[in-house]
Amino acid sequence: METLRKPFQGVTNIIRFNWHFYILSLLFLCALFFLKIVLPENYSPYLLILIVTIFITTASSLLVSFFVYDCTDLYELNWIKNTDENLKIVNINAGFDEISAVLKHKFKNAEFSIFDFYNPKTHTEVSIKRARKVYPNFPETIEISTNKIPLKTESVDKIFLFFAAHEIRKDAERIIFFKELHRILKPNGEIYVTEHLRNLPNFLAYNIGFFHFLPKNSWLKTFISASLNIKLKQKKTPFITTFTLQKNGITP
Structure with missing residues (x-):
């Protein structure tokens, strides 16, 4: 692409x-x-x-x-299979949307919802405020809270979180948010969570900046608490990890 x-x-x-x-x-x-x-x-x-x-x-x-x-194809999302199915796709960002245009290009026949859970009172990173000024959200973006997503239960095929979920710094809030994702996801749907991890490669690359990332154990705790399984874990370079999640009880 x-x-x-x-x-x-x-x-x-x-x-x-x-x-x-x-x-x-x-x-x-x-x-x-x-x-x-x-x-x-x-x-x-x-x-x-x-x-x-x-x-x-x-x-x-x-x-x-x-x-x-x-220098990589990170933003081309090549790990997602092309499909012409009429899917219901949700992209959720934390105030900085980098992939909606790519997703719309990739899934031309899909029905899209774009949500932004950014809350300046709780998500206080100055970098996000600057990013929002430079890159305004898509006009159809709907602002939401992390505890309520305005969609019906089991109505979504694919949910994307691209460098977004780590901005929810409190564990309890993050778990509630992922429980909402679980609620709106269809039984055979998938959630894609792309993040830096707080690990050795990112420490060597970003020094103390790696503390802004969450450790793998925190993500596992969140997924388990929200009754989600890791279907697949992919490394896009040693610095980027994408978790593909599905509901508990679904066989890969």
């Missing part, structure tokens, strides 16, 4: 939405260089180690982001 994204869009968005981190890193580097000049030479090795460490961690996060978001 022809890509719907621009070159360097991923890494550009990372910088645009998180520019305060990079400004702080630059200022810290400038301060360290200044100290290296004015302090006695016996401090130089320690300052140099700090300078190199900050530079490497900042550069590595950008390089990994460029690789993941701009």
Whole structure:
């Protein structure tokens, strides 16, 4: 499928939405260089180690982001089989929708619902606020709360959560949300949850930034509490995981 994204869009968005981190890193580097000049030479090795460490961690996060978001087919969703069936598809975002256009291109005959559960009072990431200004939601997007999805029980074939569900930081709220997903999902339907995990590859790539991601055990607890099975777990590079979920009692 022809890509719907621009070159360097991923890494550009990372910088645009998180520019305060990079400004702080630059200022810290400038301060360290200044100290290296004015302090006695016996401090130089320690300052140099700090300078190199900050530079490497900042550069590595950008390089990994460029690789993941701009050099792979992540946003083409090639792991989903093309189908001409008249499916009911739901895409749910946390204030930043990157895949509705791709899904509509891929499932031309499907009936779509697009939901946004972003709540500025509880989902306080400044990067989301900036993203919403740059990329407004689709006009048909419906704002919802995480405890209520305005669809009938067992009415949806496929549900997509693309880098969205981790923004629900409280475990109890996340479990309630996934129970709602379970409710609206058809008996043979599937939920696709794509996320970074709080694991070693993401720590090496993003340093302390990996704390924004959830560990695998947290996701497993959420899925089990919502009576959902993991049908399939796919790795899109060591940094990205997609869980395909289905209701308990469904045989893969």
